[in-house]
Amino acid sequence: MDCTQPERYAIQRLDNGHYLAVQDGDQAVTEVLQAHEAYLFHTHEAALRAAQELNHSDRGPVDVVKIEWEPLPHPPITGFRPGRPQPVPAPRGD
Secondary structure: OOOOOOEEEEEEEOOOOOEEEEOOOOOOEEEEOOHHHOOOEOOHHHHHHHHHHHHHOOOOOEEEEEEEOOOOOOOOOOOOOOOOOOOOOOOOOO
16 A cells, blocks of 8 residues: 655654664664664654654753655566566476
């Protein structure tokens, strides 16, 4: 399911202006300098819940900021020509 809304929401620290991101491996919350590096929420409500949890657990002060976001276009499928049958490779005799 593709999301058609162009905006996203990030959490920003109020004391230094850094954004919050989630590391891939251990899912730890880290600070990043650029909004495009931050973890982006699809809804304001989800970002607000996370910000409130961070503030209530003394990991703030943070706030939610709206990020103008443009999805990247899907890359073209190479080697595919619409309307023409595609060759099927012959099975190999292993």
